[in-house]
Every structure is written in structure tokens, then in C-alpha cells.
Amino acid sequence: MQKTTKTLTLSILVAFAVIAVMGVASAISSAAPTPPTNTEVSGTVYLQSSPSTGVEGANVSVVCDTDTLNPQTTVTSVNGSYAVAFETACGMVYVTASKDGASNMVSRAPNNFGVVNDCILLLALVDVPLVPEFGMFMGMTTIIGALVAFFVIRRN
Secondary structure (H helix, E strand, O other), X not given: OHHHHHHHHHHHHHHHHHHHHHXXXXXXXXXXXXXXXXXXXXXXXXEOOOOOOEOOOOEEEEEEOOEEEEEEEEEOOOOOEEEEEEOOOOOOEEEEEEEOOEEXXXXXXXXXXXXXXXXXXEEOOOOOOXXXXXXXXXXXXXXXXXXXXXXXHHHO
């Protein structure tokens, strides 16, 4: 009778051990994320002089390191935001924004779900007021005045 009890106890312990090992293996396999099959990139382009002001109409180009020949391009919305998507998984994305001769570039790695959020770029757009330049009349007047002054001083 004692041998039967030991065998039963040993059988129950082996069954619990097998169930525990299967549970751990299941948890490990389900915890591993599946690699993403696409990449989504979104963000905002702001003025460098006023980081709360979005830049409307900036050209944005996003390059995926696994597909460098097919960059995604877009134009920022009224509040400076943009979004593009790739049908491939990217290890790194390179975002370039440009407007009116100003440009900036930033690179980011997507998270485990293939998403790059809040990819912010600052553009140093300078609003230079036009400086009035001398016209033809003022230029000629300056040259003639310089010549007259030269000959007057030379004659003395």
C-alpha cells in the first residue's frame, strides 16, 4: 500500500511539473512580439524661433533604411503635422523637412510595433524684411559726386 501511495504522489508531482513547464513555455512564446510588417511615421514641424507654432506647407521627405529608393513625401497641414507609411519594416527612418530654403533632418528608430510618433523637426525660417537698395539714379549720382569731389580736392 505504501508503494502505491509513493507512486501516486510521484505521478502527481510529475504531472504538475509538466504543466508548469508547458505554462512557462507558453508564456515565453506569447510574450515575444511578432516583427512589424510596415512602418508608420508621424510628427510635427515647428518654427525654431517659436516651438509652439506649426509650419504649414513644409515639404517632408521620409526615407526608410530598408527601402532607400522609395522615400515617402508629404506636405505639412495647417498645424504643421504630417504622417506617412511604409509597407515594409524599417530599422531606422530619416525625416527631412524644408520650406523657403530652411531645412532640418532627424532620424528615429521605430518602436516594436513599427511606429515612430512625435517625430518633431524645428525649422529656422527667417522673415527678412526687404532692404531698399539704391536705384540707378542714386547710383549714378553717387559716382558723379565722388568724381567731382576727387577733382576738387586734387585741384587744390
